[in-house]
Amino acid sequence: MDSEVGKLRAVLLHRPGKELKRLTPRNNDQLLFDSIPWVGRAQREHDAFADVLRGRGVEVLLLAEVLRDALEDPRAHTAGVHAAVDDRRLGGDLGDSLRSYLSGVDAPTLAEVLMSGVTFEELPAAEGASLVRKMHHPHDFAVDPLPNLLFTRDSSAWIADRVAISSLTMPARRRETAVLDLVYAYHPRFRHAARAYGAHSAPIEGGDVMLLAPGVLAVGVGERTTAAGAESLARSAFADDIAHTVLAVPIAQTRATMHLDTVCTMVAHDAVVMYPLARDSLVAYTMRPDGDGSMRVDGPAPFLTAAAEAMGIDRLRVIDTGLDPVTAEREQWDDGNNTLAVEPGVVAGYERNVETNARLEDAGIEVLRIEGSELGSGRGGPRCMSCPIARDPA
Template sequence: MVDEKGINVYSEIGRLRRVILHRPGPELDNLTPINMKRLLFDDIPDYVAASKEHDQFAQVLREAGAEILYTHDLVAEVLADREVRRLFLEDFLREARAFQPSIPRVRDYLMEMEDLEKLTWLLIAGMRREDYPFNGSQLDKLDRANPLLFDPMPNFYYTRDPMSTIGRGLSVNCMWADTRRRESLFTHYAMVYHPFFRDTPRYFGRDENATLEGADVLVLSKEVLAVGVSQRTETSAVKMLARRVLEAKDRFRHVLVFFIPERRAFMHLDTVFTMVDRDIFTVHPEIEGPLEIFDISLGKDGNLDVKNMGNHLETILKKYLGLSEVELIRCGGQSK
């Protein structure tokens, strides 16, 4: 959530006052059997059904008192500045791997779109060749098997992955898959140029040389941050994040590092471990055996201290969260 003083997130379960969402849109219509595997999908979702389900979810949040911000609205506001728009489009088209010789002309066409909300939706959805007025050269005939000038961003509704809010700061994450890098580009420009976030401390950037995704970051308490080393988050990224968070002199004193199996089924920490109340957690039983947990803290000499805490999850949670009892709800498999 964001208050008048900026981001203020010290809990996974506290009252949600403001949240950033993305409503599934026409990007799902541009998923095809040819591109869906490359875009990390095993099947093609129903765009209409996904939109309706999202609207129901968003309404539940509103009724609970949360203000909803949409990523495309934040970015559209930022793109009102023409110089920011130019920089953004150049970065976007390069990372979208648009045909290099066509980039200047496509950029100029997008620059002149007056409806900035329509522009942001177009960038998210992917641009069909039939909708581009300058399509039709002799060379364009070679692209008949690919109807898009650049790919859609169908994973964009996983808004937790490209950005993490941590205490009073945030992390703009370095995504594991190249096809998802543009998601963090949207986040980066919103965080840098939007007045909501302009002065917010940033603990991690999208161009770091190690991958970090937000679903591996859980804020367990005002003093304890949990980060997963998973298929999509690397150890070196966790070390960088831990040092910056602990040295920021925010309230955090411990970063608990969860080593989970690097399998797609266990893609992120929040896939297999989730806080649902102050002393209640869900956990996938298949991670409990191979699980290793380390504690990173800041020593008196300013160096990071690392302790191997083993894998007894219940004991570790009670120790670091100051709880007398912890309930672990094992999910998956034979769970009822």
């Protein structure tokens, strides 16, 4: 896969499940949600999103299903049990008890534990005393849920024919790495896929990785991806000969701009939809291989200029998310910039971003509108919710 806009052939999504029902006013901030979603509505919205993609000929893989399939492999099952149990949290005795229980459950049950977590009340009965168990509230989590699995773009990203497993920054999301590792290591479809990046490397998240053109990557550096992560990914991509230029793009470290794809996304080979306040402020440091394993770093330069030069085009067209600052800020918050290209000039976007969608259509971009009143409560749009696995060449 060499671009963001080649015709989408296969994508990995995660249908909201029990993990979202674990959110309460007491824990939603810690679990990175701005409100408590209505789960049934979120599921209906997600089903409609998946159907829109299927209607365009896209193969939709659901994370829960591929995880269950992967866990049928005994090696994956053992690794899954290890990923679920943290002795530093539970202590040795309680950890051993939970490990013993999970070792005997079937693949669907273990998959549910990995995704939805386990409260102390739900732990299997165990003989003997456990201070850890006694001192926790029954509804505290012995295994944390992963409500952000919904945003499959962040936990992995495909570059060329390789998959990059993200090194997730926020504590609430770190165990997602283990889930995706299991899928890509043991599911028959992905078992032989080469890795473009390791989960235990410097912090980098898929929402910050953008395939601007064949061989050209942009990597946001901000709240979730560090400069060390961007450099590590660049060196790995150069060594694997899957990129010749990587642009490191500093972004504001705020909730509203947590990833590069909350600021801009590709909508055509030569066009992006972009938050207008970032248009003139975004810069880029350009990294290129310099022979003998070394690397050259140039810049900073204006992002749009550096991107067009790296892509070999005269300019990168920009479609703003609003004519006035208030509308632009509102629609950026509601993921107006976070579109998913289904093919060149055709994108999926939240229907609520009326101004952005109108501006896209005025620029010749077809918008497939989807509902997102509940899906957006974790601050993520169609691009965040999708990990493209295969696209036609750009």
